Amino acid sequence: MREVSVDRIQAAVVECIERAAFELDARVVSALQAARDQETSSVARTVLEELLQNQRIAREERRPMCQDTGTAVLFVELGQEVHLVDGDLRSAVDDAVHEGYTRHRLRAGMVGHPLSRENTTDNTPAMLHVRLAPGNRVRIRFMAKGGGCENMNRLAMLTPAQGREGVLAFVEESVRSAGGRPCPPVVVGVGLGGTFERTAELAKEALLRPLGDPAARDEDAALEAEALARINALGVGPMGLGGRTTALAVHVESTGCHIASLPVAVNLDCHAHRHAEAVL
């Protein structure tokens, strides 16, 4: 067994929170530049230019890119030969969110109960997904997930007869009906297969793949390319104000499912697409 202190996990999460809030992923910057150059509408070009300026200001002046600094979502892969010491993982992650969001003046954007809605003042609780993995490493993937785009997510339990076209139509309709609300150009995470809860998790996890890398399975990669073309033909455009760029990428993650089922989930991420990774 390898011992890993949860204090190290806490420090790594704080560092991920900082990086995600102030520094836009280089792949997203390139994708926004390419989008600006191929837009013909002046409104679309202006919006994309503002987003590029915004990320420069954020980086140089250490301002958060967006005032919605997100729900802290973590996917932790815990090597089964790791023994965590000095405390528990759940508390370490919430302590990291408290520390990271407070120290870097990020927004306290969480309430303790969905109906009474008292602000927790430090952006806790984090949404923590833990999975055991072979080996003795701890892999932490962090996402700061905005509320505007999260509100536009959808899940459908399709029937096998609806098939590939049913999936494509559902993905396309989800993005069309979301319009300008999720802050397009979006990144589209699609979960395919599994069960109700598993497909939702796959859709979220799909967002964590490096932007634009194709899915491991050829049939999923082909689905991604077709879905992206259909979404960008919708005309929703940057911030829903019209244009060619509604999505920067579609990422599909799939797994097996019941003979009666064809679950599909769509998880939209805004153009800030904030994520960071650490391996201990």
Next chain:
Amino acid sequence: MSAPQTVDLTTPLDEAAARALTAGTRVRIRGTLYAARDQAHRRLCELLARGEAPPFPLEGAVFYYVGPTPGGEGRAFGAAGPTSSYRMDPFTPQLLARGVRGMIGKGERSGEVVRAMQRFGAVYFAATGGAGALLARCICSAEVLAWPELGPEALRRLEVEDFPALVAIDAEGRSLYERATEKGA
């Protein structure tokens, strides 16, 4: 490509100024904005329903749907971009009936809101969602007017200069969002 025309606006807005704006026009706003989002809208409307006076004059007011990050180091806020406007739709018509002339947010509005904008003479501006760092630079000062316990959702008075926005839906009901999806269909 020639730069589109930009109109300078000073708040508060009167009805004639609101009705003179056309969807697609870029504006630069200076003056006072009122920062209010989900919970501040709920509380404001509850207060009005009880017959109490609002914490600021509604006539001519321009609302900004924003929940900023904290300021400090000489800044009013770190980031302060718009939030999605549709969540304020259930509260908006009654505020427009009391003289609110403008709203700044992002994304589509309901048919009820657009009809109330036409009836009372109000305009909806889109600011660029996610451009929180850029937009926060245009906010010179901020003051909490009510409900500080709401944190980022507290009601605030902001003073802004050269705040960039786009007339997304005008007082005639013309909408850039409808045009966007019609073109794509």
